[in-house]
Amino acid sequence: MPKALIATVTAGASSAILRGHPWIWRDAVTRVAAGAKTGDAVTIHDPAGRAIGQGLWDASSPIAARIYARSVERELDAGVLIAAVARAFARRDRWKDDPETTAYRLCHGEGDRVPGVVIDRYGEAAVLRFDGDAIAVWLSSLAEGVWPLLEALGVRSFALRSARGEGEERLRPLAGGPIPETITVRENGVAMVVDLQRGQKTGAFLDQRDNRRRVRELALGRRVLNLFSYAGGFSTAAVLGGAEHVTSVDLAQAAHATAQVSMRANGIDPSAHAFVTADAFTFLESAQKKAQRWDLVVSDPPSFAPSEKSRPRALTAYRRLHGLCAAVLTPRGILCASSCSSHVSAEDFATTLDDAATGRADLSLVEMHGNPWDHPTLPGWPEGRYLKFAVLA
Numbered sequence: 001m002p003k004a005l006i007a008t009v010t011a012g013a014s015s016a017i018l019r020g021h022p023w024i025w026r027d028a029v030t031r032v033a034a035g036a037k038t039g040d041a042v043t044i045h046d047p048a049g050r051a052i053g054q055g056l057w058d059a060s061s062p063i064a065a066r067i068y069a070r071s072v073e074r075e076l077d078a079g080v081l082i083a084a085v086a087r088a089f090a091r092r093d094r095w096k097d098d099p100e101t102t103a104y105r106l107c108h109g110e111g112d113r114v115p116g117v118v119i120d121r122y123g124e125a126a127v128l129r130f131d132g133d134a135i136a137v138w139l140s141s142l143a144e145g146v147w148p149l150l151e152a153l154g155v156r157s158f159a160l161r162s163a164r165g166e167g168e169e170r171l172r173p174l175a176g177g178p179i180p181e182t183i184t185v186r187e188n189g190v191a192m193v194v195d196l197q198r199g200q201k202t203g204a205f206l207d208q209r210d211n212r213r214r215v216r217e218l219a220l221g222r223r224v225l226n227l228f229s230y231a232g233g234f235s236t237a238a239v240l241g242g243a244e245h246v247t248s249v250d251l252a253q254a255a256h257a258t259a260q261v262s263m264r265a266n267g268i269d270p271s272a273h274a275f276v277t278a279d280a281f282t283f284l285e286s287a288q289k290k291a292q293r294w295d296l297v298v299s300d301p302p303s304f305a306p307s308e309k310s311r312p313r314a315l316t317a318y319r320r321l322h323g324l325c326a327a328v329l330t331p332r333g334i335l336c337a338s339s340c341s342s343h344v345s346a347e348d349f350a351t352t353l354d355d356a357a358t359g360r361a362d363l364s365l366v367e368m369h370g371n372p373w374d375h376p377t378l379p380g381w382p383e384g385r386y387l388k389f390a391v392l393a
């Protein structure tokens with residue numbers, strides 16, 4: 001192998017890498033080649049000087065390097081990265097020609113062993129998003145190598161979504177034709193309108209696909225409250241499942257507009273339902289005072305715990321939220337509570353739904369779902385299991 005830069009790590013970090021953990025924290029690096037720059041390929045050595053993997057160096061992040069190859073047979077270059085993306089695409093073969101589900105995550109970063117590389121497919125459009133500066137250095141060779149793989153799937157346009165606050169133009173074309181502003185995709189047979197230009201993340205929260213289907217199955221004849229409703233994925237699912245009435249609550253008015261377009265695309269008249277632009281906590285407090293009740297409550301807030309430090313505060317917020325949800329739930333009601341905080345484990349999350357939190361003694365935990373197939377995690381990387389979806393009945 002040519003003289004790649006070497007980074008030596010502690011025994012603890014070495015064993016984590018051997019178990020498949022993709023991150024090396026800066027304080028676990030005992031020695032690194034002088035002049036290593038963000039984006040440089042580094043060979044990772046254990047304290048005995050054995051090469052145990054290859055990663056990309058980040059000169060400023062608390063994560064000093066992320067692992068892209070456990071093998072050291074072939075030097076880490078664009079070809080290795082593109083092969084890893086191709087492996088990720090192959091994991092989604094089941095959806096390749098499925099007309100019922102045309103939007104899914106093609107590459108889920110660390111969970112697919114390509115740290116920081118997220119590629120979401122929305123029908124004929126694909127959106128790339130990076131997490132971390134090291135991988136971003138490889139943009140042009142990565143985009144060039146991935147484009148033919150996307151074309152083979154039937155994708156016609158490819159764009160880069162910059163993270164929030166990275167300039168005005170948030171979608172930058174990479175290959176193919178111009179990316180549409182909005183696109184209508186299907187998810188388990190349900191039409192979903194996605195705002196690619198202004199929507200959150202890459203446009204939609206694809207990780208809730210199976211849970212939206214679950215809500216559809218549970219909604220028959222029920223009055224439904226969908227909190228943090230965004231583009232109305234759970235609301236549309238509930239109406240299609242036979243809900244009597246659906247109230248959607250979100251702080252963002254623009255999200256309600258998209259939700260209504262999605263409903264119409266499914267033959268639903270949105271004026272038969274309620275869309276409330278409000279803070280969910282305030283809404284719940286006032287609903288409780290007015291003794292309003294729903295038979296099915298869905299809660300899918302943004303992450304309350306962006307860091308390990310904020311975990312205790314996040315758990316308190318979830319408890320308070322779940323108490324308010326339970327207070328507006330009818331006696332035979334169903335509560336679907338979700339969390340996307342990677343610092344909150346499924347066990348932690350269950351504690352925020354206990355009797356003291358909900359103020360009820362009649363609810364059982366009947367289901368707990370985690371990441372879906374297209375958002376895989378690594379057994380040796382518990383941080384990846386961020387999604388929790390609890391059903392209480």
Ligand code: SAH
Nearest residue numbers: 205228229230233250251252279280300302
């Ligand atoms: N359930 C959605 C995704 C929710 S994302 C889906 O299936 O696609 C989280 C949403 O919560 C965002 O739309 C955001 O605007 C909204 N939000 C954030 N804080 C809020 C608050 N305090 N009250 C109500 N909505 C809030």
